[in-house]
Amino acid sequence: MAQITAQSLHTAIYVLREELAGAVAAVATQADAEAFRITFLSRNGKVASLFEAMKSLPGPDKPVFGKKLNELKHYAEGIFAEAAARVESAAAAAPSQVDLTLPGRTLPAGSLHPVTQTLNEIKSIFVAMGFDIANGPEIEDDYHNFEALNFHPNHPARDMQDTFFVSKDVLLRTHTSPVQIRTMKKQQPPIRTIMPGRVYRNEAISARSYCTFHQVEGLFVDKHVSFSELKGTLVAFAKQFYGNDIKYKFRPSYFPFTEPSLEMDISCFLCKGKGCRICKQSGWLEVLGAGMVHPNVFRNVGIDPEEFTGYAFGMGVDRTALLRHGINDIRLLFENDVRFLRQF
Numbered sequence: 001m002a003q004i005t006a007q008s009l010h011t012a013i014y015v016l017r018e019e020l021a022g023a024v025a026a027v028a029t030q031a032d033a034e035a036f037r038i039t040f041l042s043r044n045g046k047v048a049s050l051f052e053a054m055k056s057l058p059g060p061d062k063p064v065f066g067k068k069l070n071e072l073k074h075y076a077e078g079i080f081a082e083a084a085a086r087v088e089s090a091a092a093a094a095p096s097q098v099d100l101t102l103p104g105r106t107l108p109a110g111s112l113h114p115v116t117q118t119l120n121e122i123k124s125i126f127v128a129m130g131f132d133i134a135n136g137p138e139i140e141d142d143y144h145n146f147e148a149l150n151f152h153p154n155h156p157a158r159d160m161q162d163t164f165f166v167s168k169d170v171l172l173r174t175h176t177s178p179v180q181i182r183t184m185k186k187q188q189p190p191i192r193t194i195m196p197g198r199v200y201r202n203e204a205i206s207a208r209s210y211c212t213f214h215q216v217e218g219l220f221v222d223k224h225v226s227f228s229e230l231k232g233t234l235v236a237f238a239k240q241f242y243g244n245d246i247k248y249k250f251r252p253s254y255f256p257f258t259e260p261s262l263e264m265d266i267s268c269f270l271c272k273g274k275g276c277r278i279c280k281q282s283g284w285l286e287v288l289g290a291g292m293v294h295p296n297v298f299r300n301v302g303i304d305p306e307e308f309t310g311y312a313f314g315m316g317v318d319r320t321a322l323l324r325h326g327i328n329d330i331r332l333l334f335e336n337d338v339r340f341l342r343q344f
């Protein structure tokens, strides 16, 4: 400031005060605060330069302006202190800086249980053939699990050896066949449904058997459903599921709710029928039971056996899952040890 007058210094003080007020409002970071300090409050800052200019005022004006400039300086220091405190506490509250170059943390991704995978595959094959999917309760009554399925009141399957009873009449279903009864009571033919689910049997627990496992039931009821259609469907399924090159055979069998009944064996897909530990050297694996729906079962659900025929089948799921993955102990499927499950 070259030729200073009282008037121009007065104006300069006013202008600087305005400038200070504007600049302090814009202070957002600690770096801004430091820039503010250097611009206005340092030894060569704008406030100091007005003190310097004041020196060339005529003598009597000096004390007056000295006072005004001191006020300005106090004002500037005060707002600076406030702003510095404000940005400092904001910085302390802010999260620590993010290092965007750090590698990401991988979250452990879950996987489907081997039994679920096997169930899904079985379901998709039958759904592609036109079957619906139905579910039923795992806690059943004697009527649905046995009586309506044509089990004689003294049938040994009702025995405490096989069935977990909740009370005299309530039990954990021993197979998925009670869902056949529930489906046929709800729906008139044509019925083409599979019924996957968990079943329970009071068996000694070992590497080969467990107190719970999974089955998939199948039911087809319509006019003129034939035994050869049953066999054709089972063969089509087995080839898709176990492989085109498997051999299969049907053995006559007995179930109270089907007549005639059969069981299906397939050539062991591990040893290709040569004989191994899994198929107990026989070369064959038993995979399912099936048959034509017994007329008594139709009568029990109110379907006329003179008008309709049907087939039903039931297959185990867990043993298949074991065989496919080369697992040698069924208990592993139910213990839910993540070190085991992580492998699938």
Ligand code: PHE
Binding pocket: 174, 175, 176, 177, 217, 218, 255, 258, 289, 290, 291, 312, 313, 314, 315
């Ligand atoms: N429910 C029978 C079982 O658990 C299997 C089966 C189902 C047989 C349907 C025939 C028809 O062994």
